[in-house]
Amino acid sequence: MAMxxxxxxxxxxxxxxxxxxxxxxxxATKHKKQIxxxxxxxxxxxxxxxxxxPYKLDALEPYMSRRTLELHWGNIHRGYVDSLNKQLANSxxxxxxxxxxxxxxxxxxxPLPEYNNxxxxxxxxxxxxxxxxxxxxxxxxxVLDQIEKDFGSFSNFRDEFVHSAMMxxxxxxxxxVLKTNERRLSIVRxxxxxxxxxxxxxPIISLDMWEHAYYLDYKDDVSKYVxxxxxxxxxxxxxxxxxxxxxxxVNLGEPKIPVA
Amino acid sequence: MALRTLFSKKAFTTASGFRPIAAGDRCFLRQARxxxxxxLPDLAYDYGALEPAISGEIMRLHHQKxxxxxxxxxxxxxxxxxTAVAKGDASAVVRLQSAIKFNGGGHINHSIxxxxxxxxxEGGGEPPHSxxxxxxxxxxxxxxxxxxxxxxEGAAxxxxxxxxxALDKGSKKLCVETTANQDPLVTKGANLVxLLGIDVWEHAYYLQYKNVRPDYLKNIWxxxxxxxxxxxxxxxxx
Numbered sequence: 173m174a175m176x177x178x179x180x181x182x183x184x185x186x187x188x189x190x191x192x193x194x195x196x197x198x199x200a201t202k203h204k205k206q207i208x209x210x211x212x213x214x215x216x217x218x219x220x221x222x223x224x225x226p227y228k229l230d231a232l233e234p235y236m237s238r239r240t241l242e243l244h245w246g247n248i249h250r251g252y253v254d255s256l257n258k259q260l261a262n263s264x265x266x267x268x269x270x271x272x273x274x275x276x277x278x279x280x281x282x283p284l285p286e287y288n289n290x291x292x293x294x295x296x297x298x299x300x301x302x303x304x305x306x307x308x309x310x311x312x313x314x315v316l317d318q319i320e321k322d323f324g325s326f327s328n329f330r331d332e333f334v335h336s337a338m339m340x341x342x343x344x345x346x347x348x349v350l351k352t353n354e355r356r357l358s359i360v361r362x363x364x365x366x367x368x369x370x371x372x373x374x375p376i377i378s379l380d381m382w383e384h385a386y387y388l389d390y391k392d393d394v395s396k397y398v399x400x401x402x403x404x405x406x407x408x409x410x411x412x413x414x415x416x417x418x419x420x421x422v423n424l425g426e427p428k429i430p431v432a
Numbered sequence: 433m434a435l436r437t438l439f440s441k442k443a444f445t446t447a448s449g450f451r452p453i454a455a456g457d458r459c460f461l462r463q464a465r466x467x468x469x470x471x472l473p474d475l476a477y478d479y480g481a482l483e484p485a486i487s488g489e490i491m492r493l494h495h496q497k498x499x500x501x502x503x504x505x506x507x508x509x510x511x512x513x514x515t516a517v518a519k520g521d522a523s524a525v526v527r528l529q530s531a532i533k534f535n536g537g538g539h540i541n542h543s544i545x546x547x548x549x550x551x552x553x554e555g556g557g558e559p560p561h562s563x564x565x566x567x568x569x570x571x572x573x574x575x576x577x578x579x580x581x582x583x584x585e586g587a588a589x590x591x592x593x594x595x596x597x598a599l600d601k602g603s604k605k606l607c608v609e610t611t612a613n614q615d616p617l618v619t620k621g622a623n624l625v626x627l628l629g630i631d632v633w634e635h636a637y638y639l640q641y642k643n644v645r646p647d648y649l650k651n652i653w654x655x656x657x658x659x660x661x662x663x664x665x666x667x668x669x670x
Contacts, residue, residue, distance in 0.1 A: 248643050288590055341534040342613035343591035343634075364591035383592070383634035384643060392497040392635065 219257040220270070220293060222250050225300035232305055235400040240388045248384060249296040256289035270294050271369055278370040291365040295345060295378065302377045304407035311408040315415050318424065322357040330402055336361050337398040340381050348377040348411070350418050374418045376411050467514055469507045470539050472500050473546060481551035485651045487640045495546070498635055502538030502614070509535055537614035541594055541629060548628050550657035560658040564665045571606040581608050583649040586632045597628040597661065599668055625668050627661040
């Protein structure tokens with residue numbers, strides 16, 4: 173997750189000497205003057221930093237090439253971080269956590285200018301962590317149980333996810349979310365930078381359907397990209413960790429405690 | 433007798449008044465029922481003729497894959513719409529609207545786009561003169577200002593969409609508009625006529641310019657077909 177890290181310092185130089193004051197140019201006082209001049213007042217500002225994906229850039233080959241990640245993470249994601257920091261430099265929104273920032277700037281459907289950058293920074297962080305080398309295949313344990321409960325079977329879920337991705341018109345994302353109100357998993361499709369956090373839902377897995385995510389590797393063959401994601405990239409480990417966390421916030425039902 | 437001619441392969445290739453389509457027999461039957469289908473228009477130039485502004489690979493994929501997909505899906509949606517209308521299935525009719533808007537819009541927009549481009553050696557990039565040139569100077573101060581405005585709006589567009597130079601048929605004034613995804617220009621105003629459209633979907637430039645959309649916008653002006661824009665302008669302001 174993107175964290176607020178102290179990355180930049182703003183400083184103002186304090187001039188302690190007034191005009192007309194006598195100063196003896198002995199070596200001692202000169203040295204003292206120099207030290208005093210360098211004791212500047214510093215103001216520490218916290219900006220967002222670009223976090224690395226949890227794997228090397230070539231680790232997802234051949235399903236997502238190193239070149240794609242270099243551009244997608246190194247240029248595009250980095251660009252969003254830099255733009256966001258520039259916008260926040262003089263903004264009253266400075267100082268929120270990323271999730272707070274997204275919900276505030278979404279402004280109930282009338283997004284503020286910072287929303288797009290904030291949401292895209294978060295979305296991309298989430299996306300890198302939704303993938304892993306040697307990913308794909310089946311989930312297990314609680315995640316699998318919940319999927320089977322809410323979709324009937326894993327293959328139903330998989331088909332619905334792929335279908336949702338193929339039905340996206342334009343740029344956007346496909347999400348497996350836990351709907352907090354309905355207390356069930358669901359597949360959601362959002363446009364451009366929209367993130368399910370703004371509705372209070374909890375994302376579990378995401379897939380970037382913007383063309384820049386797959387065009388270099390797959391050109392127009394969207395179906396191959398989505399299927400490769402499902403079969404080889406999706407990180408059920410991340411999904412498990414995220415589900416574990418959501419259970420602290422959403423009651424997914426009574427636990428099956430064996431009766432003596 | 434006429435029916436037999438319709439269903440024979442030979443008749444399909446002769447000038448029978450039907451436009452040939454890649455999808456073969458199914459479209460054949462659609463035409464027999466009287467449904468007019470959309471067809472992928474040909475380009476007036478080779479795929480590589482717009483280099484180095486737009487690479488041949490992009491042009492080929494853009495035309496043969498993306499535009500073709502819009503045409504195919506639009507025709508499918510129309511066929512489903514016809515069935516739904518015939519059955520009186522209102523919810524199906526409404527459900528199909530987004531697919532029709534997206535794919536139909538994609539077909540409309542790209543058909544205009546291919547005419548907006550021309551190789552340099554055939555006049556691409558040559559600035560507009562006479563009527564359109566004067567109108568641009570009146571409404572935007574100069575051609576450079578217009579180009580700058582369109583580039584700025586195109587670069588600022590979030591996600592996918594188009595940036596247009598439009599003529600308002602009512603006021604006869606030029607304006608710059610953007611539309612999202614594949615929305616045609618009329619969604620921004622019923623009186624708007626597209627003179628020039630620039631596709632800023634990533635598939636239009638990513639292979640060549642990567643994520644640097646401003647470079648793509650700067651270079652595409654070298655192959656813009658102002659002659660077509662002038663012709664449309666003159667026709668609408670006549």
